Amino acid sequence: MINAEPTGETRRQGIGGDDDVVRVRQLVRAAAVATKLSLVDQTKLVTAASELARNTLIHGGGGYAEVIPVTNGRRNGILIVFVDDGPGIVDLDLAFTDGYTTAGGLGLGLSGARRLMDEFRVETTPGEGTTVSAVKWER
Amino acid sequence: MDRIPVLTLGDVLLVSIQVDLEDQLALRLQEDLADRIVSTGAHGVIIDITGLDIVDSFVGRMLATIAAVSKVLDAETFVVGMRPAVAITLVELGLPLRGIRTALNVELGLAALRAARAAEYAEPEESDDDESVAT
Amino acid sequence: METNTALRLAAVLADRQDAVVEAWSDAVRETLRGRLTRAELDRQLADLYTLLRTLLESGSSSLGRPDAADLRSMLSDLSHARARQGFSVSETAISVFALKAAFYRAAGDDDHVSKADFAAFSLFIDDLGLHTVETYVAARDSIITEQSQQLMELSTPVVKLWDGVVAVPLIGTLDSARSQIVMERLLQALVDTGSPYAILDITGVPAVDTQVAQHILKTVVAAQLMGAQCIISGIRPQIAQTIVSLGIEFGEIVTKANLSDALQYALRSLGTDIGKRAPRGAVI
Numbered sequence: 001m002i003n004a005e006p007t008g009e010t011r012r013q014g015i016g017g018d019d020d021v022v023r024v025r026q027l028v029r030a031a032a033v034a035t036k037l038s039l040v041d042q043t044k045l046v047t048a049a050s051e052l053a054r055n056t057l058i059h060g061g062g063g064y065a066e067v068i069p070v071t072n073g074r075r076n077g078i079l080i081v082f083v084d085d086g087p088g089i090v091d092l093d094l095a096f097t098d099g100y101t102t103a104g105g106l107g108l109g110l111s112g113a114r115r116l117m118d119e120f121r122v123e124t125t126p127g128e129g130t131t132v133s134a135v136k137w138e139r
Numbered sequence: 140m141d142r143i144p145v146l147t148l149g150d151v152l153l154v155s156i157q158v159d160l161e162d163q164l165a166l167r168l169q170e171d172l173a174d175r176i177v178s179t180g181a182h183g184v185i186i187d188i189t190g191l192d193i194v195d196s197f198v199g200r201m202l203a204t205i206a207a208v209s210k211v212l213d214a215e216t217f218v219v220g221m222r223p224a225v226a227i228t229l230v231e232l233g234l235p236l237r238g239i240r241t242a243l244n245v246e247l248g249l250a251a252l253r254a255a256r257a258a259e260y261a262e263p264e265e266s267d268d269d270e271s272v273a274t
Numbered sequence: 275m276e277t278n279t280a281l282r283l284a285a286v287l288a289d290r291q292d293a294v295v296e297a298w299s300d301a302v303r304e305t306l307r308g309r310l311t312r313a314e315l316d317r318q319l320a321d322l323y324t325l326l327r328t329l330l331e332s333g334s335s336s337l338g339r340p341d342a343a344d345l346r347s348m349l350s351d352l353s354h355a356r357a358r359q360g361f362s363v364s365e366t367a368i369s370v371f372a373l374k375a376a377f378y379r380a381a382g383d384d385d386h387v388s389k390a391d392f393a394a395f396s397l398f399i400d401d402l403g404l405h406t407v408e409t410y411v412a413a414r415d416s417i418i419t420e421q422s423q424q425l426m427e428l429s430t431p432v433v434k435l436w437d438g439v440v441a442v443p444l445i446g447t448l449d450s451a452r453s454q455i456v457m458e459r460l461l462q463a464l465v466d467t468g469s470p471y472a473i474l475d476i477t478g479v480p481a482v483d484t485q486v487a488q489h490i491l492k493t494v495v496a497a498q499l500m501g502a503q504c505i506i507s508g509i510r511p512q513i514a515q516t517i518v519s520l521g522i523e524f525g526e527i528v529t530k531a532n533l534s535d536a537l538q539y540a541l542r543s544l545g546t547d548i549g550k551r552a553p554r555g556a557v558i
Contacts, residue, residue: 018161018162018163019161021162022159022161025159025193026159029192039224040223040224040227040228040458042224043192043193043222043224043225043227043228044227044228044231046192046193047193047194047195047228047232050193050195050197051195051196051232054195054197098233109196111233112196112231112232112233112234113232115231115232115233116228116231116232139451217501218501219501221499221500221501222465223458223461223462223464223465223496223500224458226461226496226497226499226500227457227458227461227492227496229496229499230492230495230496230499231492236499240501241498241499241500241501242470242501243464243465243468243469243470243500243501243502244465244468246468247468247470247501248501251501
């Protein structure tokens with residue numbers, strides 16, 4: 001479980017095409033700036049969001065993203081959630097392996113994004129869809 | 140739709156990416172550059188990414204592809220101006236930018252291109268298939 | 275606290291406001307030993323008193339309620355300010371707790387309030403006191419973090435050694451947080467000075483662990499991505515042993531015995547030629 005209480009409004013962005021990936025990035029960046037994450041942490045968060053949004057689009061067949069400012073009582077952070085109702089991930093361990101790809105990419109989307117974030121959780125049911133939740137805390 | 144302008148500086152093509160790269164825009168740049176290398180006979184490509192606040196695996200792959208395609212067309216590619224935060228993120232992401240050469244800024248990139256070119260001419264067996272444009 | 279109790283207390287607090295505030299201010303002033311002027315203190319306490327009375331007038335004494343937000347933030351501001359001025363935790367807490375005695379002294383003879391009311395009031399002040407102590411501790415924590423941050427920045431100078439060469443002489447223990455700052459400052463210095471060479475001198479670093487070695491490695495790779503080369507100099511024998519026994523690949527990283535060798539390497543790579551002259555000796 002990710003221990004995170006919302007401290008602000010949830011912003012949602014549908015992901016149905018390439019230009020939505022750009023919109024997700026802009027939404028996440030605005031939230032990161034408002035929470036005063038350091039420049040490096042902002043960059044890591046936005047990059048991870050970009051990877052995950054593209055996963056939702058390519059593997060999940062589209063879906064939506066939610067961006068929520070949160071706190072764990074000691075530190076503030078940003079929670080990003082990506083939801084799709086696509087085919088789901090059959091072998092999660094394999095999906096987290098560097099270089100493993102089903103779409104001809106570099107195979108870094110999921111594992112790379114996990115390294116960029118502080119908390120990372122994937123819930124997936126084959127045939128029903130995937131939800132990825134991840135948090136970046138301020139340093 | 141927009142295009143990213145490609146400038147010609149002698150036998151070097153200069154691209155400065157200033158906008159948040161949309162996928163279509165990136166793909167179009169890839170094609171434009173290949174066409175321009177052939178039509179101008181350029182021997183070097185400099186891609187300035189000072190304006191990019193993130194480089195994800197999609198953009199990373201685009202840069203690697205441009206470098207590889209240019210190489211086949213006998214042009215060396217330098218990516219210049221990567222921001223520190225972007226470099227740190229790429230290391231963490233684990234993105235291997237193999238085959239891409241980098242320099243801190245446009246000026247150093249141009250100098251490195253010139254040095255690479257000179258080194259190539261110093262080795263005679265490598266320059267025999269070179270239809271040289273005046274240098 | 276029951277609504278009626280709260281309302282009765284609020285009425286008495288309003289009635290005896292001047293006397294209570296004066297007694298309170300007198301008690302607090304003794305503990306401050308002149309670090310705050312009388313006018314400042316009087317104003318602070320009067321503001322606090324008004325907010326506290328307003329809360330009771332609403333019929334509640336719960337600090338968690340939305341209408342207590344002003345009181346909570348006033349208490350937080352007060353303890354933040356005290357923490358910055360160097361007051362101890364008990365000196366800060368007494369500013370709140372002293373209100374109990376002051377209230378009893380100035381309003382103890384009032385017929386409208388019972389013993390039970392005083393007990394309820396006392397519990398209410400305990401709540402306020404606890405909140406004050408908690409925010410004081412949080413404020414101290416953030417001051418400590420800030421100071422260690424400043425110390426870290428001071429202890430990590432990035433110097434330009436030559437046109438095209440910057441260096442970071444690291445002294446002292448490297449932990450994960452500090453290595454991260456070093457990494458960011460070094461990379462930023464490369465951009466700012468347009469230097470294609472960076473030297474990370476770790477002569478003054480007594481030991482490294484896996485995490486720090488990883489940070490150094492990442493710095494080198496990040497510098498390469500930006501188009502610069504990073505040279506590590508001054509690796510102590512024990513550190514070299516650690517690196518090898520931890521199985522950390524230093525791979526293609528250039529390492530040199532000392533700063534001078536590293537500088538020479540960088541200058542040679544830059545094509546900078548420094549002629550040697552026989553030493554001229556000193557002139558006295």
